[in-house]
Amino acid sequence: xxxxxxxxxxxxxxxxxxxxxxxxxxxxxxxxxxVVAGTRPGKGxxxxxxxxxxxxxxxxxxATGANTAMTFVPPPxxxxxxxxxxxxxxxxxxxxxxxxPAKDEAEMYDLLKEKTSSRLLGPNCPGLISPGKSNxxxxxxxxxxxxxxxxxxxxxxxxxxxxLELTNLNIGQSTxxxxxxxxxxxxxxxxxxxxxxxDSQTEAIVMIGEIGGSAEEEAAxxxxxxxxxxxxxxxxxxxxxPGKKMGHAGAxxxxxxxxxxxxxxxxxxxxxxxxxxxxRIGQAIMDVV
Amino acid sequence: xxxxxxxGKRLYQDFSIPTPKSIFVSSTSExxxxxxxxxxxxxxxxxxxxxxxxxxxxxVAKDFDELTKFSGEILGMDIKGxxxxxxxxxxxxxxxxxxYISFTLDRSAKSYLMMLSAKGGMDIEEVAEKNPDDLxxxxxxxxxxxxxxxxxxxxxxxxxxxxxxxxxxxxxxxLYKLFVEGDCDLVEVNPLAITDNGVSALDSKVSLDMxxxxxxxxxxxxxxxxxxxxxxxxxxxxxxxxxxxxxxxxIIGNGAGLxxxxxxxxxxxxxxxxxxxxxxxGAKAETVTAALEVLESEDNVKSVxxxxxxxxxxxxxxxxxxxxxxxxxxxxxPIIVRLDGTNSKxxxxxxxxxxxxxxxxxxxxxxxxxLAVEGAI
Numbered sequence: 030x031x032x033x034x035x036x037x038x039x040x041x042x043x044x045x046x047x048x049x050x051x052x053x054x055x056x057x058x059x060x061x062x063x064v065v066a067g068t069r070p071g072k073g074x075x076x077x078x079x080x081x082x083x084x085x086x087x088x089x090x091x092a093t094g095a096n097t098a099m100t101f102v103p104p105p106x107x108x109x110x111x112x113x114x115x116x117x118x119x120x121x122x123x124x125x126x127x128x129x130p131a132k133d134e135a136e137m138y139d140l141l142k143e144k145t146s147s148r149l150l151g152p153n154c155p156g157l158i159s160p161g162k163s164n165x166x167x168x169x170x171x172x173x174x175x176x177x178x179x180x181x182x183x184x185x186x187x188x189x190x191x192x193l194e195l196t197n198l199n200i201g202q203s204t205x206x207x208x209x210x211x212x213x214x215x216x217x218x219x220x221x222x223x224x225x226x227x228d229s230q231t232e233a234i235v236m237i238g239e240i241g242g243s244a245e246e247e248a249a250x251x252x253x254x255x256x257x258x259x260x261x262x263x264x265x266x267x268x269x270x271p272g273k274k275m276g277h278a279g280a281x282x283x284x285x286x287x288x289x290x291x292x293x294x295x296x297x298x299x300x301x302x303x304x305x306x307x308x309r310i311g312q313a314i315m316d317v318v
Numbered sequence: 319x320x321x322x323x324x325x326g327k328r329l330y331q332d333f334s335i336p337t338p339k340s341i342f343v344s345s346t347s348e349x350x351x352x353x354x355x356x357x358x359x360x361x362x363x364x365x366x367x368x369x370x371x372x373x374x375x376x377x378v379a380k381d382f383d384e385l386t387k388f389s390g391e392i393l394g395m396d397i398k399g400x401x402x403x404x405x406x407x408x409x410x411x412x413x414x415x416x417x418y419i420s421f422t423l424d425r426s427a428k429s430y431l432m433m434l435s436a437k438g439g440m441d442i443e444e445v446a447e448k449n450p451d452d453l454x455x456x457x458x459x460x461x462x463x464x465x466x467x468x469x470x471x472x473x474x475x476x477x478x479x480x481x482x483x484x485x486x487x488x489x490x491x492x493l494y495k496l497f498v499e500g501d502c503d504l505v506e507v508n509p510l511a512i513t514d515n516g517v518s519a520l521d522s523k524v525s526l527d528m529x530x531x532x533x534x535x536x537x538x539x540x541x542x543x544x545x546x547x548x549x550x551x552x553x554x555x556x557x558x559x560x561x562x563x564x565x566x567x568x569i570i571g572n573g574a575g576l577x578x579x580x581x582x583x584x585x586x587x588x589x590x591x592x593x594x595x596x597x598x599x600g601a602k603a604e605t606v607t608a609a610l611e612v613l614e615s616e617d618n619v620k621s622v623x624x625x626x627x628x629x630x631x632x633x634x635x636x637x638x639x640x641x642x643x644x645x646x647x648x649x650x651x652p653i654i655v656r657l658d659g660t661n662s663k664x665x666x667x668x669x670x671x672x673x674x675x676x677x678x679x680x681x682x683x684x685x686x687x688x689l690a691v692e693g694a695i
Binding site: 049053056104105125127128129130131132135136138139140143155167168169171172182183184185186187189190193210212213237239240242243244247263265266267268269270305306307308 | 423425426428429430459460461462498501503527529530532533561563571572573574575576578579581582583585586591594598599600627628629630631658659660662682683684
């Protein structure tokens with residue numbers, strides 16, 4: 030097993046005709062991912078390197094049985110694209126697009142939760158890979174190997190760093206997931222931790238956070254109560270300059286949360302092994318599995 | 319992007335939120351006797367820092383002489399490191415009651431949050447801490463919005479003056495409209511006052527979501543009015559996320575998380591970063607060239623660490639950018655390059671074909687950081 034994606038994952042790419050969409054969709058296909066369709070309004074009937082293009086996700090799902098959408102649509106159209114994929118019945122929507130207004134993110138999150146059963150990953154995320162099975166997104170698969178460690182992170186490139194540290198020590202991964210660092214991520218640390226805890230392939234978990242927000246503190250609380258598998262964690266930004274606070278409202282909402290030390294303390298208290306440098310993640314996992 | 323008070327109030331006017339009559343000036347020569355304001359007039363320093371009143375940045379003028387005198391005194395004043403470059407001259411209000419209201423996004427609840435209190439005008443963080451019951455916190459579903467009945471109930475719950483109920487309802491509804499339709503990260507009014515002239519927003523704290531700049535023409539205008547540090551101007555022109563720091567190791571990386579983490583690792587090796595510079599996702603060769611140009615103008619940089627982990631960013635394009643920026647040049651400092659991920663093989667081979675004695679290729683983040691710290695000594 031792995032989480033969220035496996036051999037049965039069939040991907041429809043929204044924005045397959047764009048430069049980024051095409052480059053990464055073909056890389057995903059080369060890896061073995063079943064990339065079965067692309068969408069682009071007005072270009073239905075055409076194809077990209079043998080992948081059929083449809084005008085709508087609904088048509089693509091009907092014709093190909095796609096169950097997962099990967100979105101490369103530019104910010105002004107991303108909200109509608111995600112909602113379209115959800116209404117078309119995709120179980121998972123991986124939104125790679127960076128730069129979506131927060132209001133659009135909040136609205137689409139709310140709508141998906143109220144009206145559909147789709148899971149949204151991202152936006153502004155690198156996607157996810159279950160090594161040996163499927164890669165949906167922009168993660169460089171060369172650095173991954175199949176195994177038993179689940180990796181979850183808010184940061185894209187830092188996820189790759191963590192995965193490389195594991196692979197260099199011959200430690201494989203069950204699934205590697207970047208949840209994205211935007212204000213309203215569709216999938217949270219808690220959702221992923223819960224899935225890893227219930228996944229038979231996953232024996233240990235790497236969780237990578239960064240300063241700002243309170244997602245890591247909430248994850249720590251969840252780990253304390255619900256996660257029995259060993260967790261290794263790293264929080265980026267211990268030496269970063271303190272950010273600007275957003276008025277008094279921001280201070281009231283976040284309280285003392287948000288600093289690297291508050292997050293490290295919460296995670297340590299929850300029983301996670303928090304390393305101070307991402308290059309130590311591999312060794313720390315080695316010590317627990 | 320945080321706005322000045324006068325910019326926030328312009329948005330208030332656009333959304334029919336009442337504010338005192340005012341004029342905006344950036345020099346005393348702009349103030350003439352026929353300004354059309356009724357005395358007393360409040361002279362307010364336009365700075366993005368709290369506590370300007372205590373620092374002498376707000377004064378009440380009773381006539382034209384005082385108005386020009388106080389304006390002259392406040393312009394150029396240094397308030398906690400912020401130089402006052404402009405003023406808002408505003409008709410003074412006779413305040414009967416002061417409330418607090420804000421709209422923001424509550425990230426953990428993934429919904430909007432309205433906070434409302436009858437105890438405005440003072441330190442609201444203290445109210446939240448000591449008398450949490452005096453602060454109404456209402457979560458609003460982003461897809462359903464905020465209706466009149468809910469606003470009325472909040473006004474009652476917060477024990478605001480009921481004789482102004484309908485007026486307050488309209489103002490709160492318009493503030494919410496500004497928050498959503500105006501793509502604001504924050505709309506905060508402290509105080510929202512009951513005055514002789516009815517409800518009035520006496521201060522404004524507005525922050526804009528710059529991801530939404532494509533659908534708001536005025537965002538660009540606001541942005542142009544906000545001075546940015548000279549060191550960050552060039553980077554901004556090039557669309558780079560650059561923050562100047564105190565150390566000597568110049569940092570270029572892709573993705574905020576990786577760059578922050580690079581700062582951490584440099585610090586662990588006994589060095590200090592000279593900057594934070596994120597070239598973002600999907601950078602092209604010219605982005606990397608621009609990033610190196612930015613560091614060239616920074617005197618404190620003694621070595622440069624380029625830490626790239628390709629995903630959507632392609633290492634071959636990054637390598638092309640490095641070659642473009644350094645070819646045939648006598649470099650001021652050593653550059654340590656670490657490339658991994660998408661097309662890293664191609665990237666490394668581009669660098670190997672274009673050798674420069676000041677450029678060292680490193681195979682790991684840890685080693686690269688160590689070399690960069692040594693190079694800065």
